[in-house]
Amino acid sequence: MTEKRQFIAGATCPECGKLDKIQRVQDGERLWMTCIACGMVRDLDQQPAADSGTPVTIMPATPRNDGH
Numbered sequence: 001m002t003e004k005r006q007f008i009a010g011a012t013c014p015e016c017g018k019l020d021k022i023q024r025v026q027d028g029e030r031l032w033m034t035c036i037a038c039g040m041v042r043d044l045d046q047q048p049a050a051d052s053g054t055p056v057t058i059m060p061a062t063p064r065n066d067g068h
């Protein structure tokens, strides 16, 4: 089985209250999060993930410098 683990930056564990210990784990279609500090496991399949990842489009400002 291949698990994808990713730390959730800024996430606080609801069990032990430690910061940056929450890992988001995805294994195929299953998705859950776990705390590496206390071992808390919470299923993320049921609730929609509050994803704050808003797509950011970076428009490079190209200055018009027509040096004649």
Ligand SMILES: [Zn+2]
Pocket (backbone or CB within 6 Å): 013, 014, 015, 016, 017, 018, 021, 035, 036, 037, 038, 039, 040
């Ligand atoms: Zn914890």
